[in-house]
Amino acid sequence: MIHAENVNFSYHTDESVLKAVCLKEEAGHCIALLGNNGVGKSTFLKCFNRILRPDSGTVLVENLNISKASRKEIALTLAYVEQHTSSGRLTVYDTVLLGRKPHMKMTPSEEDYAVVDNAIERLHLTDLKLRYTDELSGGELQKVMLARALAQQPKVLLLDEPTASLDIYNQHEVMKIAAGIASEDNMTVIIVIHDLNLALKYCDRFLLMHDGKSFDYGDVSVITSENIKAVYGVNAVITEVDGNKIVIVK
Numbered sequence: 001m002i003h004a005e006n007v008n009f010s011y012h013t014d015e016s017v018l019k020a021v022c023l024k025e026e027a028g029h030c031i032a033l034l035g036n037n038g039v040g041k042s043t044f045l046k047c048f049n050r051i052l053r054p055d056s057g058t059v060l061v062e063n064l065n066i067s068k069a070s071r072k073e074i075a076l077t078l079a080y081v082e083q084h085t086s087s088g089r090l091t092v093y094d095t096v097l098l099g100r101k102p103h104m105k106m107t108p109s110e111e112d113y114a115v116v117d118n119a120i121e122r123l124h125l126t127d128l129k130l131r132y133t134d135e136l137s138g139g140e141l142q143k144v145m146l147a148r149a150l151a152q153q154p155k156v157l158l159l160d161e162p163t164a165s166l167d168i169y170n171q172h173e174v175m176k177i178a179a180g181i182a183s184e185d186n187m188t189v190i191i192v193i194h195d196l197n198l199a200l201k202y203c204d205r206f207l208l209m210h211d212g213k214s215f216d217y218g219d220v221s222v223i224t225s226e227n228i229k230a231v232y233g234v235n236a237v238i239t240e241v242d243g244n245k246i247v248i249v250k
């Protein structure tokens, strides 16, 4: 279970970026974090995993209070793939192996290697595993960082625009994998995403943010023309294709 309660944050100015943001959910859901540019989605993810310290409010993952947890406890609980990934000069394999750091003793165990192999296979990176990360395309690197986060075996996976630099095939691949991780591994996956139709196809919960606040939260029923107008300021119609809701901006 995750529970973010009344999370407030400002960046050294009087202006609040997050205003009492709340999010409570059982494990096993893939949650889309939606809202317009600058509304505070990335800031919320960073407050969630204590890269930033909220001014007030709490974040609980199961019984762990993130504001009081050690760095090791946080690394065993939360994995985060940031929006703009960069890499040093390591192979893909060694980069993914870094995800095992919180679990590792002095040297990697057989289990560590098995988890890394599994993450690499799950992201279809086997052919790239001996390549250096600074020689990959942006989309390939994005998938490597997701594999590293998976290798961490967290309870909560935080993904900031994971599909931003991916082609249409890989956008769907990554979202399918993210949704699969949530349902099959009983993990909570929180994804900042701008593409509403990708979110609708793969996520089962939606947090709509507006003006630094949680505007609405719930299953697919919260994606309505009214909410889209209120949050994004655009007129949209909602229709269905093959049982999936889709949004068409008028």
Ligand SMILES: Nc1ncnc2c1ncn2[C@@H]1O[C@H](COP(=O)(O)OP(=O)(O)OP(=O)(O)O)[C@@H](O)[C@H]1O
Pocket (backbone or CB within 6 Å): 011, 017, 035, 036, 037, 038, 039, 040, 041, 042, 043, 044
């Ligand atoms: N390091 C920082 N210092 C000061 N202000 C910041 C900093 N990072 C972000 N902000 C501001 O905080 C607000 C929220 O930014 P944030 O990146 O969380 O928004 P977002 O919803 O993720 O946006 P986008 O969809 O464009 O990625 C914005 O007004 C932004 O300018």
